[in-house]
Each structure stands twice: as C-alpha cells, then as structure tokens.
Amino acid sequence: MTPLIEVRGLTMRYPIQGGFMDGVLPGRRRTLTALDGVDLDIAPGEIFSLVGESGSGKTTLGRALLRLVEPTSGEVRFRGEDVLSMGPARLRAARRDLQMVFQDPWSSLNPRLTVGQILGEVLHVHDIARGAAAKARVRELLDLVGLPPEAADRYPRHFSGGQRQRIGIARALAVDPEIIVADEPVSAVDVSVQAQIMNLLLDLRERLGLTLLMIAHDLSVVRYVSDRVAVMYLGRIVENAPAAEIFANPRHPYTRGLMAAAPRTRPNARRDSAAIIGEPPSPLSPPPGCAFNPRCGFADNGCRERPPPLEDLGGTHQVRCFKHASVGDPALASS
Amino acid sequence: MTEEHAASTLPSRRLPSLMGRGRLSALVGQRTALVAGAVMISAIVLVSVMAPVISPYDPVDQDLRNALQPPSWTHLFGTDNFGRDIFTRVIYAAQVDLRIGFLCVFFPWVLGTILGGIAGYAGGVFDTLIMRTVDTFTAFPFLVMAIGVIAILGPGVTSMYIALTLAGWSMYARIVRAEVLVAKRSEYVLAARALGFSHTRIMLRHVLPNVITPTIIFAMTDIVLVILSTTTLAFLGLGLPPPAPTWGTMIAEGKSFIFTAWWMVTLPGLAIVLVGISLSLFGDGVADWLRERE
Amino acid sequence: MALLEVRNLSADIPTRRGTLRAVEDVNFSISSGECLGIVGESGSGKSVTCKTILGLLGPSVERDGEAVFDGTDLLSLTEAELTRIRGRDIAMIVQDAVSALNPVLRVGGQIAEGMIEQGVVGSRSAAMARAVDLMRKVGIPSPEERARDYPHQFSGGMCQRVVIATALACGPRLLIADEPTTALDVTVQDQILALLRQLQRDLDLAVILVTHDMGVVAETCQRVAVMYAGQVVETATPAELFSAPRHPYSAALLDCVPDLDAAQAERLRPIEGLPPDLVDLPTGCRFHPRCPMATAECRSQKIPLIDIGGGRATRCIRHEDMAQPGPVSGTDSTTAEVGTA
Numbered sequence: 026m027t028p029l030i031e032v033r034g035l036t037m038r039y040p041i042q043g044g045f046m047d048g049v050l051p052g053r054r055r056t057l058t059a060l061d062g063v064d065l066d067i068a069p070g071e072i073f074s075l076v077g078e079s080g081s082g083k084t085t086l087g088r089a090l091l092r093l094v095e096p097t098s099g100e101v102r103f104r105g106e107d108v109l110s111m112g113p114a115r116l117r118a119a120r121r122d123l124q125m126v127f128q129d130p131w132s133s134l135n136p137r138l139t140v141g142q143i144l145g146e147v148l149h150v151h152d153i154a155r156g157a158a159a160k161a162r163v164r165e166l167l168d169l170v171g172l173p174p175e176a177a178d179r180y181p182r183h184f185s186g187g188q189r190q191r192i193g194i195a196r197a198l199a200v201d202p203e204i205i206v207a208d209e210p211v212s213a214v215d216v217s218v219q220a221q222i223m224n225l226l227l228d229l230r231e232r233l234g235l236t237l238l239m240i241a242h243d244l245s246v247v248r249y250v251s252d253r254v255a256v257m258y259l260g261r262i263v264e265n266a267p268a269a270e271i272f273a274n275p276r277h278p279y280t281r282g283l284m285a286a287a288p289r290t291r292p293n294a295r296r297d298s299a300a301i302i303g304e305p306p307s308p309l310s311p312p313p314g315c316a317f318n319p320r321c322g323f324a325d326n327g328c329r330e331r332p333p334p335l336e337d338l339g340g341t342h343q344v345r346c347f348k349h350a351s352v353g354d355p356a357l358a359s360s
Numbered sequence: 361m362t363e364e365h366a367a368s369t370l371p372s373r374r375l376p377s378l379m380g381r382g383r384l385s386a387l388v389g390q391r392t393a394l395v396a397g398a399v400m401i402s403a404i405v406l407v408s409v410m411a412p413v414i415s416p417y418d419p420v421d422q423d424l425r426n427a428l429q430p431p432s433w434t435h436l437f438g439t440d441n442f443g444r445d446i447f448t449r450v451i452y453a454a455q456v457d458l459r460i461g462f463l464c465v466f467f468p469w470v471l472g473t474i475l476g477g478i479a480g481y482a483g484g485v486f487d488t489l490i491m492r493t494v495d496t497f498t499a500f501p502f503l504v505m506a507i508g509v510i511a512i513l514g515p516g517v518t519s520m521y522i523a524l525t526l527a528g529w530s531m532y533a534r535i536v537r538a539e540v541l542v543a544k545r546s547e548y549v550l551a552a553r554a555l556g557f558s559h560t561r562i563m564l565r566h567v568l569p570n571v572i573t574p575t576i577i578f579a580m581t582d583i584v585l586v587i588l589s590t591t592t593l594a595f596l597g598l599g600l601p602p603p604a605p606t607w608g609t610m611i612a613e614g615k616s617f618i619f620t621a622w623w624m625v626t627l628p629g630l631a632i633v634l635v636g637i638s639l640s641l642f643g644d645g646v647a648d649w650l651r652e653r654e
Numbered sequence: 655m656a657l658l659e660v661r662n663l664s665a666d667i668p669t670r671r672g673t674l675r676a677v678e679d680v681n682f683s684i685s686s687g688e689c690l691g692i693v694g695e696s697g698s699g700k701s702v703t704c705k706t707i708l709g710l711l712g713p714s715v716e717r718d719g720e721a722v723f724d725g726t727d728l729l730s731l732t733e734a735e736l737t738r739i740r741g742r743d744i745a746m747i748v749q750d751a752v753s754a755l756n757p758v759l760r761v762g763g764q765i766a767e768g769m770i771e772q773g774v775v776g777s778r779s780a781a782m783a784r785a786v787d788l789m790r791k792v793g794i795p796s797p798e799e800r801a802r803d804y805p806h807q808f809s810g811g812m813c814q815r816v817v818i819a820t821a822l823a824c825g826p827r828l829l830i831a832d833e834p835t836t837a838l839d840v841t842v843q844d845q846i847l848a849l850l851r852q853l854q855r856d857l858d859l860a861v862i863l864v865t866h867d868m869g870v871v872a873e874t875c876q877r878v879a880v881m882y883a884g885q886v887v888e889t890a891t892p893a894e895l896f897s898a899p900r901h902p903y904s905a906a907l908l909d910c911v912p913d914l915d916a917a918q919a920e921r922l923r924p925i926e927g928l929p930p931d932l933v934d935l936p937t938g939c940r941f942h943p944r945c946p947m948a949t950a951e952c953r954s955q956k957i958p959l960i961d962i963g964g965g966r967a968t969r970c971i972r973h974e975d976m977a978q979p980g981p982v983s984g985t986d987s988t989t990a991e992v993g994t995a
Contacts, residue, residue: 120555134548193551200555219924220922244840287869
C-alpha cells in the first residue's frame, strides 16, 4: 500500500542563544538538533505511535509534519505531494487533511469563545458550512465525540479535562481530515478518562477511516491503541516496527529499557532487569557514536566511535543498533 | 484602614501585575467597588455636564468686588482672586479634565496595542524596530518630552493630546507585546494555525481578546495618572491657556494664595482626589470582573 | 505501633460556591519502615489529606479529626510547634522538584540550610559535610563538586534527588512524597522509585507515597489506600488490591489501565460519568452515580469504611458480592488476568 505520509531525512536544528556574547564570539554559536534524519512511512488507516522521553524530538516531529515548525531539511510527502514546499495558500488548503489534537486540554481551547463558536469558526473559515447547516454540523461533531448538543453554548471553562479533550478532537474532525497528529492526547487527563479518550480515538478510526499519528510516552497506552510504533531517542528513530512485534521482540536496548522501566499494575510481574542507568544527554552535546551508548549495557568501543545506521531486520522491523542480535537473543535478554 | 485607603488610591506608575491583593476593592468588596466606582464617576460626569444648570455663575466672568471670598452658602467653595466662583470653575473643569484623561489614555492605548501586537506577533525585524523605539520613548523623562512637544506646538488641547500620547503609548506596547508572546505559544493559537486560519484572524480573534485585559486594567489607573500629569503641566505653566478652567491651572493659580486663601488650591485638589478614588474603585472592579470571566 | 495514625480526618475549604468537602472521614495508619500508597485521581483529596496533616492549608480551612504522630496530635499543635516537626520529623517532597529548589542558591547550601535552621548540626561546616554525604546517598555522582552547583545545572531527575536529600537532612521518620515521579521520564522514574525503596529500608523510614499511578504503587508500597471524592474507599496490600479489589471504584480504576504485558489487548472499560462536585455531593455512597452495582441503599445511606478482615477495609456495602468472581461486572477481567499470569 502506498503510504499516506512519507518522511525522508527530516532534520531540524535550532541555533541556541546562550550567553549574550555567544552570537558575537566566533565558534561559540551552538545548535540544538531536535530531529536528525528521520525517515518514516505512515500507512492509511493505521495508528502510528511515536514513543520517547522528553527531549527525544517526538513533539517536534509531529509539528514538523504539519509545518507548525519549519524543518531545516528533509522531505515530508502527503499522498506524494511535498508538504514542505507548499505555498501559503496550498498549505492552508492542505490543513483540511492534516489535523492536530493537543496535549493540554486547558490551554488548547480559546477561553473566550463558546464551543459552538470554536467549531463554527473552523467550518466558516474553510467554507464547509454556514448558518443553519453549520449549527447542524456542530451538533453532529459534538455527537461524534460523545458530547450533548447543549455543549455548543458553553465556554471551555465549564468542562472537565476529558470533555475539553473531546472538544479538541471535535475541532480537528470539523475539517474532515485524513490524518490527525495527536500529541499526548491522554497524558494530561485522569486515568479513568484516559480510557474514554483512547476508546473514542479507536472508534473514530473505525467509523471515519482516520489515520492517526500518536505521540506518547506511556507504553501501556501505546500498546493499547497502536498498529505500529517508532521509538525516538535524541532526535533519531532508534526502532520502528509493528506494535505486536516491537513489544514481543524489542531489538534496541533503549526500547527494552523503556519497557522494563514502565511500572506494572501486577506486583511480582517484575520483569526484565534491563534498567537504564543515567539520564538522556543534552541534545546540545550528544555523545559521539551511538547517542545511547553512555546508558547502554551492550555498548562497546564500536558504539562509541560511529553512529549505527537504521538497519532493516525484515518484516518492516528497523533498528538503529550494532548489537541488535544480542539484544534480541533470549539467552542474553533474561540476564 | 485609612492608611491603606490612602496608599491604594495614590496612583503611581505601576504595572498591573503588581495590583494583586490588598487593593481598595478587596476592602470594599468586589461588586461594591465596581458599582460604587461607576456611580461616583457617573455622578461626576453628570454634574460637570449639568454645570450651567447647577451653578448660577459663569466660570470665566470676573467679579473683582467679590475676590477671595471664603467658602459660604453663596459661594460653596469660595471665590478666587478674580472673584470667580470656585465651585463653578471646579465642575466646569471636570468636563475638560475627564475628556483629556479619557482621550489621553485612549489614544496611547490604541497606538500601543497595535504596535505591541505587531511586535509580539510578527517578531523579527518588526519586533526589534518597534521595541527599540519603545525603549527610546520609555527612557525619555516624561516631563522633558511633554515640555518639548508643547514648546514646539504651543500650549493647547491638541498639543496636550499629542504630548501625553507620545509619553504614554510605550507602556501599552510593552504590556501587549509581552502578553502576545505568551499567547502566541499557547496551544489554542497553535491549533488555529493547524486549522489553516489566516494571521489576521488569529491575531484579531484568538490573540487580541486574550491579551487585552491587563491593558484595560492598566488604563484605569492610567486615567488618574494622566489627570495628575495635566495638573503638573499646568503647574509648570504648560497647561491649557486661561481663562478656560482646568483643575491643574486652578491649583497653579492658587499657589500664590495658599496662605491667604487656602480654598483656591485645596478644593480643586479635592476634586482630583475624588476622581482618583472613583476611578480606582471602578478600575479595580473592572479588573476583578475581567479576571473572573477568564 | 503506628508512627502516624490518622483518625476521622476531614477538611472543608470555603469557596465562593459553598463549602468544598475536600477530605472527609479519612482513616489510615503507617508504621516505621512501611510505605503506604495513597492513590486516586485529581480531586480525590489525596494531596489535601497530606497538606491537612502538616497544617499547610491556611487558616480558612476547617479541619477536624486527629493525626497522631508519635503520641502527639498534629492538628492540635500551634504553627510554631508544627514548624519544629515539619522538616525535622516529617519531611515532604513534591512533584515539581525543579521549582522546589531556590534557583539562586547552591544546592549544597540548600540541603544544609534545613539542618542549620532546625539546629540538628553544630556548625555550618558540619552541615555542609553532611549535605555532601546525603548527596552521595541519594546517588548524585561526584557530590563534592556538585554541591557547589546551582539547581539549573541539574537535570529533572537529579533535582528530585537533591530535593530528597534536602528532605532527609534532618533525619525525618516520616517522608511524605506527593507525586514525586510524575514530572519525570519513565526511565528516571524507575531510578527514583528504586532510591525511595532503598532509603525506606536503610533508614527505617515511613513513607507516604501519593500518586495517581497504580503501577507506581504496585512497585513501591506495602499498603495502599484508594481515595475517591475525598474519602478512602479501600485499603489493602497492592497484591490483594490488584488481584481482588473489594470496592467497585478500585475495580473500575484497574480496568481503565491498559496492561502492557497482556498478549491481546482487550477493550478497556472506562468509568462512565465524572467524579462528583465536592461542593454538591451525591447522597449516600459518593460513587453510586457511576457504580454498576449501586442499589437503593447505596443511594440513600452514608457508607462507613468497613473492616473486612485481614487488614483490609472497604467503603462498600456490597463488598461480599465483589469477593465472588464472575457475575459482577467490573471485577472479572482483573481476576482473570491474574489467573493467567
């Protein structure tokens, strides 16, 4: 199947302003590499999850796909068309197909507009519906996300976090998009509400044939909804595989460590002891070689000298690790 | 209690963020502050508009036989050295002072909001240009600038407007720019961009309404400050040319008689204090009301 | 004997809309060397409970009940007496470690400050030496040099370690940790939880761990109190709670958490509806509007915390029905999963 989204070599660097003389003194200008040569394909109708710790670049990647930030280099193709070279008018039109749901249900809705105005504005700007037709469509959208029609007349502050997240989803759905980038859609809501929102996203995929790129840090959430998972570390994808495959057979030490560190609700189900030591290095001064080597139990001199390439293990499982054979070896994995 | 009253009604050039607890409205109660302030301001405006009906005297005509009369039932506030009824002059002056107070806040508010909004939203070279200009204007001592402008244009209402607008807009530009920078990073603005909204729409509908509150709060205090500034200018002889009364010119004229005819200085001063209190009450009430709506 | 015993604790917070019953009738106890998890969603009263015990809520809050710490009722103490106990016998760490540290002071000095303030060390140099020791104990590499650094030179996880060192400085017997790992990445969270477990063992420390994450509780605590709408609804050991919850809310909450290790993800069953408004609480059991098992009695009658033996308690009159696996919705999947584990 042709992918809906193709990302090739996507790179994003920011100049960093440190001390006030940094810009003046030669050689003191530093850059932060948020994304470093990211490649990925998203197939139509799939739920693709990006996983990683803070600073891994997952949010930047999600925003770069919609050009909410401008990448330094690389390509993003949506149905074969290059998103990064679109002019302003074309981009505006393309945003009917590419939508976003945000993490924070408290700050992602304009507090001065009613829910009906928030949704109605989208319909108006994109010339989808006006007047009575717009009102009807707003009711339809609210119904789609499980909110009563009366919600249209109220302000965001009258709703709970979970309900606001539903409003955010309805706003994204208003333009009838092909793909929604959902940036940590459940991490700011309570546990009992998380399940509601995840089920809603699964239902919407089913009913509307949506494609979802979900950005998340909670592996149990990712496992529950995803078809495919890519793990990011310091701006690079280190492993990318179908969800069932990656959870059953992680081949990057970082993926394994993440899974080991995730707290389990079943006591004594204590797992793989591949705990990761230390904390992620600063993206301003990444270590030479593989960026994960200082925290990795498998690292040797080779890992410290040159960065490993993204290797294809067959069956659309890719991993960026010289040691993936040992990582996947069950004899070593249980050590 | 009285000390706190005095402290919170004395206007100073403070930023709205400093106007936290312990304000006048906290003492009076919030709705009460808003209502009381509104009633007092309306009363002052009404009295000044109705001045010809209320007072039998003319504010300008001289009556030297009745010069320097102390307050009495015929002359409530006494008369000045030209025999003009001070009460009449005070209520006529309210029209001029309130109009100047309002307009000299309104113009800077509009100018500052537009420029600050552009600086914050567009960023880059616009930001640098506008904000360096703001810095220049802020660094200029207020009186020096006002004196300069009035010296060039000559005293009069128009030069007063221009002088006070030039002196006041930079504060609004600063406030608005800072607020826009925060709002610009908010997720609802990001969402609006993701939805393909135009910059004009994002600016006018999603950014501005969310940044305007602090400027309104500041403007309420600013009105009092502007009225005081006009007084200062009048005192320096740069006020509106006589004989049209303003509180500032009245105080300036009365200063030579402060030991012989205390009412000439004190009673117009009292009018300023009264306006100050009512605007403070009203401003605090409006601020609370706006904050509550958020 | 319990180090801290909380009895019938309640806290009413006056608001513009009326009295907010943030905490009502909370009972629990904790002994030295024990870790008690208080788990609940936002607004369940878990944080307010801890702040009430420490008298951190301000004078307008109406407090009632007892919190007996080592023979003294904390609720009856004056602010001056409490100040002696806070930080010295009872220490608290919070979620946002980065903002819990003063950005303009060196971290060594911040750790030493409490010791000097409480008079537990003789001199400033002794306090500094102990601060370096503590930094080593909480796993900060090269503590001698790092004690001279400022908070912004530390990562989030390292800041939380500094905060823990500060909390331990005066040798407390009870540590209250309010969502200590919520702001941290999962690999760092794992490290901090391991540190807390180790400190609790080594120092015979009593730890109250406030969290919304069932997984964190499972890995760290010996006992759990589940809170809902200001009340403790169930207390048990984590193993008991997760294998056989005896309150419908605990059961439902567990059903909401996807299982990372399950072979085939089955569809989650969210709790329908929303938690109640604490200003306008439902009559009877506070969970009844969302409870699949609610009866007429649940709607009308105030439910006490019922001792069901084996150190367990539940605030549900139908707890016996929950003990039977199978027919009752909300419990079957959890027991089934444990059966296959």
